[in-house]
Amino acid sequence: MMQADQQQQVRLARRPQGKPQLRDFQLADVDVPSPAGGEMLIQTLYLSVDPGMRGMMAGDTSYSAGFEVGQPLTGRSVGRVVSSKNPRFAVGDYVYERLPWQHYSLSDGRRAKKVDPVVAPLSTYLGVVGVPGFCAYFGLMEIGKPRAGQTVVVSGASGAVGMTAAQLAQLEGCRVVGVAGGSKKVRYLRDEIGLDAVVDYKRAGDLTDALREACPDGIDVYFDNVGGPITQAALALINRHARIVVCGQTSQYNNLSDSGKVAPEWLIGRSALMQGFVVYDYADRNDEAIARLSQLVRQGRLRYRENIVDGLQNAPQAFIDLFEGKSFGKQLVRLTKGDGGN
């Protein structure tokens, strides 16, 4: 039985081997902290469950600090200020910050960003109006540079980044082809989002043949969230001056294979560009992205889909599901009173 001033926390129990499993995680009871001068206490309302955390669990610090075994996981979170000794934040303010996977966290406010539930629903600051949206927006517009009439292929099109990128490309007047797995996702992308074509990589047989059929004029922009065999198939179809936006490589996080590696020579003949990026590259333009994306959401021109799981204790399974292709839309955990947070 927890004390009234205690809460639960999700820790890394061990570094995953291959796909993450429940035993890689551990629930622990910890004290609810009290803010000192300059600090505030944030009650987390939504946790973002991100595939990128997989690399941090592996101790792979290629683009983020890694997690330590025995320490709490941290993730992008939206919460509410419940007590504050920081003059910039008042009780009742809503904030976005990377926080431990627990109910109540201290913050000195330096990395906290106020978010406005009137501008966009709170949960969307972790999705379409948050980092996934920024990835789609900057990756597509700054690297992909789509032009009306061009063909844009988006892998992982049913994910938060992919769905946003695909719709932004639609708004630019492109022919947009999504790649996703499973008839439910394919139907949604085709019938609800209205993509020009959707390739079901689980049923396609030869991926290159399927993509070729979906892209009769070749591929001008390949927005890649997945990597692996889908990338190989897309590369075979790129047009001259194609742009390959390397946003994520979900298929490679658990098992780095050679299947998605690119022969640089391939880029020569097509004068093609392949560029990686992290959303931090555009940190000084986040407000621009929020303004644009939230406006499109309010206008109903940019749809999003969330998969919300309730309860901190269910966060590990929600993370594992990301790699099973079960998640559809932005994977979030909603924290409520009673689920170990009093």
Next chain:
Amino acid sequence: MMQADQQQQVRLARRPQGKPQLRDFQLADVDVPSPAGGEMLIQTLYLSVDPGMRGMMAGDTSYSAGFEVGQPLTGRSVGRVVSSKNPRFAVGDYVYERLPWQHYSLSDGRRAKKVDPVVAPLSTYLGVVGVPGFCAYFGLMEIGKPRAGQTVVVSGASGAVGMTAAQLAQLEGCRVVGVAGGSKKVRYLRDEIGLDAVVDYKRAGDLTDALREACPDGIDVYFDNVGGPITQAALALINRHARIVVCGQTSQYNNLSDSGKVAPEWLIGRSALMQGFVVYDYADRNDEAIARLSQLVRQGRLRYRENIVDGLQNAPQAFIDLFEGKSFGKQLVRLTKGDGGN
């Protein structure tokens, strides 16, 4: 014994398997043609011997039309107009054009470009003031975008493209590190060209260690002419926002291995760009490149090195030598009267 109106021609005898061999080539006697209305007859003075021809021999049409077995090879050439029924070209004009590997060729002039031996020596229109120079100039400046103080690594640094790219980077105020094979080339690049460091890939042992020592501040621009293991070593050292200029992949032409393949994920964490190009992308800016490069040559600020072989019959061996690492500087064949050209 050839007739007075006959000449020799180098043909593709069979498609090379692996490294090209002499038996892949064939010398044949053909008639010297006569220009019809609108045509001119060009006497070839210099043939360019290019590694890129390897792909065309393989029937690999990834970025050029391929050669046909039994047909003459063609290559970039500089020659002199010896008779003309084309009003735009007069006898005595010097021209640059892709021509068959033979002494006398017809041209309708549409793809011929006049070159001026006063602006630059005729042979340099096939090297430092020609396509190799253009590759170096546009690849480095437009994709590599070097800034003073940054570290630029050039593979194949003793080749025509590499040596030019390395010197252009020096002129931008960069720390320039060359990668080349053999002490003669290394000494030249270090002592004559004055590169900041040169890695001898044949003696380096661990290439990454050797490059790391040569690049204490990491790599900002990797100008790649070679591919393969050198690319792998360079990738390990790229800095944030690095630019990888994929100019050539000499090491891969004969035997496409996985050794130089790039995991797209690697580019994400470094927000790095990898871009292929062909010189044709900048065709409308050739005059700019000629003006800049020839000026630097005249000022003595851009050095070049040529390896000139005499005699059409020696062109096949000159080509084979490219893949043996024997060639040092731009490989050219000089055609003279008497060597099958009357």
